[in-house]
Amino acid sequence: MNILAVGVGGFIGAVLRYLIGLIPVKEATVFPVKTFLINILGCLSIGLIVVLASKNTNINPKWILFLKVGVCGGFTTFSTFALETTDLIKNGHIGIAFLYALLSMVVGCMAIFGVEMAMGK
Numbered sequence: 001m002n003i004l005a006v007g008v009g010g011f012i013g014a015v016l017r018y019l020i021g022l023i024p025v026k027e028a029t030v031f032p033v034k035t036f037l038i039n040i041l042g043c044l045s046i047g048l049i050v051v052l053a054s055k056n057t058n059i060n061p062k063w064i065l066f067l068k069v070g071v072c073g074g075f076t077t078f079s080t081f082a083l084e085t086t087d088l089i090k091n092g093h094i095g096i097a098f099l100y101a102l103l104s105m106v107v108g109c110m111a112i113f114g115v116e117m118a119m120g121k
Contacts (some may be wrong), residue, residue, distance in 0.1 A: 005062045009070015017075050042079030046072045050083065 017038055025033055036098045047067055053064045081104060088097035 001062060002065055005066040006070045006073070007070075010074035011070075012072025013071040013076075014047040015074075016071075039076050039078040039082075041065050042076035043082045045075070046079040046083050 020038055021034055023034065049064065049067045049072070053059055053068075069080075081101075085097045085101050088094075088100060
């Protein structure tokens with residue numbers, strides 16, 4: 001049942017991300033506004049889910065899994081990245097949080113750049 005909850009939630013999150021991507025926006029800059037907004041919405045959503053789940057222990061854990069891992073994960077993995085980084089900071093691991101954030105961005109971009117270079121794009 002957990003797998004089904006994550007799968008259905010992931011489907012919903014991915015479709016929502018796709019639909020938001022279809023919204024026509026006249027961007028005056030090259031800044032990726034829609035992706036930025038999707039990531040921030042994902043962060044706000046996962047933060048709200050975590051807070052509500054911690055304040056209400058009567059919520060079925062499958063709903064939390066559906067919303068947090070499924071919907072938010074399908075919508076954007078950035079929300080999970082931000083949650084993990086925040087948890088590291090709250091638990092006093094500021095250096096590790098900074099390293100995780102920096103490495104995630106730099107190595108992630110390098111991986112994409114490397115693949116594109118290797119594939120001749």
